Amino acid sequence: MYVSLLASVLVSSVAVSSVVGAPTISATAPIKVLVGNDDGWAEANIRAFYQTLVAAGYDTILSAPVDNKSGTGSSDATPTVLTKAGEYNSVPVGAPAEGSNATNPRLNYVNSYPVTAIKYGTATVAPSIFSGAPDLIVAGPNLGTNLGSTTAISGTVGAATEGVLGGIPSIAFSGTSGSGRSYTTLVPGDQSFIYAGISTKLVKALTATAKPWLPTGVGLNVNLPAISSTCATVNDFHFVLTRVYSNSSQTDVVTCNNGGHLPLESTVIKKSGKCFVTVSVFDASNKKDASTEKQTVVYDKLSSIFVCS
Numbered sequence: 664m665y666v667s668l669l670a671s672v673l674v675s676s677v678a679v680s681s682v683v684g685a686p687t688i689s690a691t692a693p694i695k696v697l698v699g700n701d702d703g704w705a706e707a708n709i710r711a712f713y714q715t716l717v718a719a720g721y722d723t724i725l726s727a728p729v730d731n732k733s734g735t736g737s738s739d740a741t742p743t744v745l746t747k748a749g750e751y752n753s754v755p756v757g758a759p760a761e762g763s764n765a766t767n768p769r770l771n772y773v774n775s776y777p778v779t780a781i782k783y784g785t786a787t788v789a790p791s792i793f794s795g796a797p798d799l800i801v802a803g804p805n806l807g808t809n810l811g812s813t814t815a816i817s818g819t820v821g822a823a824t825e826g827v828l829g830g831i832p833s834i835a836f837s838g839t840s841g842s843g844r845s846y847t848t849l850v851p852g853d854q855s856f857i858y859a860g861i862s863t864k865l866v867k868a869l870t871a872t873a874k875p876w877l878p879t880g881v882g883l884n885v886n887l888p889a890i891s892s893t894c895a896t897v898n899d900f901h902f903v904l905t906r907v908y909s910n911s912s913q914t915d916v917v918t919c920n921n922g923g924h925l926p927l928e929s930t931v932i933k934k935s936g937k938c939f940v941t942v943s944v945f946d947a948s949n950k951k952d953a954s955t956e957k958q959t960v961v962y963d964k965l966s967s968i969f970v971c972s
Contacts, residue, residue: 693722694870697784697797697826700805701777701818702843703731703750704770708804710846711855712836713770715863716801724792726784728818729754729772731843733806737821739782742775749774751845761787768792777802777818778825785829799876800826801866803836804858806843808886810929810941814907814950823882827947832869832877836862838887839932854890860897861887861940865968872964878957884943886932894938901970903931904962905941906952916958919971925958931972939972 696716700709704727716723729749732738742760749755754762754772761783764770771788773780781800789797802822809817819835826833838858849855865885869876877883884907888894904918905928915925928941944953944961952958962969 693720695789695793695795695798696721696723696866697781697789697800697831698723698725698727699777699781699784699800699802699822700727701732701735701802701822702806703728704772705750705753705846706731706806707844707846707849707855708806708838708841708858711849711853711859712801712804712862715856715859716866719863719867721866722793724769724771724784724788724797726771726773726780726788728777728780729774732776732818734816735776735818735821736816737778737824738776738818739778740775742773742779742783745774751847753845777822781822781825781829785826785831797831799866799870800831800833801836801862802826802834803838804855804862804887805835805837806841807837808839808932809835809837809884810886810932811907811927814884814945820884820945820950823884824947824950827877827880827882832875832882834866834869834883834885836885836887839889857890857895857897858887861900864897865902865940865942865965868965868968876964878953878960880947881944881953881957881961882947883961884928884945886928886941888932888938888940891936893936900938900940902942902965902968903939903972904958904965904969905931905943905972907943907945907950908952910952913952914955915952916955916962918962918969926972934972937972939970942969
């Protein structure tokens, strides 16, 4: 089996833990997490998220496209042998359709779409490493936000949607700041680790609740605002429950005296200097806003971290 030509850049557990700023989970019963994305398996954000989850005590594997597959939604196709080098020269021409890192079999690529990579992760990698299915699937953080109608074509949201349709709680994370770069450029404390820390904070809050972590048939669409001088550390950011689409006729869960209408995620994330992370509950059957009842379940579970916008 061909493997990555690039050596893994390892960030120490101490360094990553300081970014997350929270105690690790008990090693006696680690939660099993599958990480995917649509920007490619060698992109900095997904590797930072993987490393941060590992440092936080999660039993983690990665399965993502070998190349950038942004904007491919829920496309799915049989993986094929590589006819060009993988992202950032991470895999050579002629490599198998699926493969793993030279020194870490938990890091896997698929020469196909984000959805296909999630399927490979759940059907092949997880049984091999976890001896079963993942407990949770997370995708991203994506390069760029996925707000409103963009969720319909986002490969990151598509990956999370596939997880939900497979019966696994799933979250899509997307970040405003940053551009594509190799994981070999990662250094402790950079913006990829900030986004990874924020994302892991939400994962911790959710997985600390009783199962099922999410209602059947729904996932979370999470968007992270720009990193700036006022939004510079994990603890600067605050979570707000929002909705994906504007719909004045639908009644939402009542929060913050909102009169039964959640704020729009695309509006909240743009509030300058507020450092608001938007969390929207979407229905995996159509990638639109979930019912009031399912929004309520999520709000009750995560009420300790939600703030008003």
